[in-house]
Amino acid sequence: MTRLTLRHISAKPAGTEALALAASGLAKTRDEHGGDAIAGFGSAKGSNEEAYLFQKLIRTAFRTNNVDHCTRLCHASSVAALMETIGSGAVTAPFTAAEDSDCIIVIGARPTENHPVAATFLKAAAKRGAKLILMDPRGYALTRHADHFLQFKPGTDVALLNAMMHTIVEEDLVDDQYISGYTEGYEALRDSLADFTPDKMAEVCGIDAETIRSVARIYATSERSIIFWGMGISQSVHGTDNARCLISLALMTGQVGRPGTGLHPLRGQNNVQGASDAGLIPMVFPDYQSVADPAARARFEKLWKIEDLNPDPGLTVVEIMDAAREGDIRAMYVMGENPAMSDPDQHHARQGLAALDHLVVQEIFLTETAFHADVILPASAWPEKTGTVTNTNRQVQMGRPAFDPPGEARADWAIIQDLANGLDLGWTYDSPKDVYEELRQAMNSIGGISWDRLETGRCRHLPLR
Secondary structure, eight states: OOOTTTSSSSSSOOOOHHHHHHHHHHHHHHHOOOGEEEEEESSSSSSSHHHHHHHHHHHSSSOOOOOEEEGGGHHHHHHHHHHHHHHHHSOOOOEEEEEEEOOEEEEEEEEHHOOOOHHHHHHHHHHHOOEEEEEEEOOGGGGGGEEEEOOOOOOOHHHHHHHHHHHHHHHTOOOOOHHHHHHSSSHHHHHHHOOOOHHHHHHSSSHHHHHHHHHHHHHHSSSSSSEEHHHHSSSSTHHHHHHHHHHHHHTTTOOOTTTOEEEEEOOTTTTTHHHHHOOOOOTEEEEGEEEEOOOHHHHHHHHHHHHHOHHHHHHHHOHHHHHHTSOOEHEEEEEHHOOHHHHOOOOHHHHHHOOOOOEEEEEOOOOOOOOGOOOEEEEEGGGOOOEEOOTTTOOOOEEEESOOOOOOOOOOOHHHHHHHHHTTTTOOOSSSHHHHHHHHHHHHHGTTTHHHHHOOOOOOOOOOO
């Protein structure tokens, strides 16, 4: 079946006229209402280079940090809890670490359906003899490989996890050496668990007390235990508390920082990790450097050759739509996101989009969001572009084009650059390689990974035992 996309229809107005109209509308809003009246939604379905350029454009052209992407709707609560407790918003171990694990907990995720490569490692570990413990209100394919399946009542994650931690404290299964050497606040956590006995929580979560105790013992006493979680944990009104519980469970037992141990929030879209790392978040620059930190701002002012970056955290996806409805956000630039369909309240999101004075949408489909646009810029699909992504294991991978973009569709990085130059930024990148080399200067975490290394390197084969 032939798909109807922007590649088969002419984006009106086309070419340079469209870019000029897009830029002039954004500049008009900035000049009349200030940069904070503009917001940008980037994409986790594009490359690291595109994410980096997008957030750079918003921050430099408009001096605002109102830039965000879909991580707000999937793992924002996980990132918040990880940043708060361990100082990093990323996984502490790859899913391949399951090969070395003796106990694997999977909660709020369906890897066989949504992360099939990771699921292969989990099933192989279970076959090898590792204890596989699944916790979810729903059954799914991986349960037939599990040693324990805790089908708890929806929304009772905290009760179940606190009961497990209560057991670990009560039976003195904590790792005292790890707690004293690497953690803070254990006494307060221990005291807060006093009322969360398995007997009391069994009535709340629907799992009998002895099963809770048994699973807690297995996790705490196994030599190497690892926890995987998904959006069943994070997409909740208490998602941050859910993640805090999982992190506390790992820290109090010392099940982190060694092979086969750790914490792994399984990501959603193909480049959620990379887009977050590259700075598509309103409160941080690339590599999670706070916009409020004078040293971080000075670093990026020097790198970007500008002055006076905004020190105030920007608005998040949901806050931006609120502000658009209220008239505080007057214009938006949306690349590869579809808030009219994917935001939590579609009616709320569409009201915000409809209230804008100027909306620029860069897309491969005529999406529900694009129907509200003043200008549509036809972009490139993943098989048509060159660039890097960072997967859920934080492995940086090179993507190469299999096809040329059809019709008037163009590479996203080139569209962003043309729009930036329409806003007088004077960018001169010749290719994604140039963007990546600047990204390496912005991110210490990838400083040792050159473009040439990505082009010529070979992936290490990880055999399934």
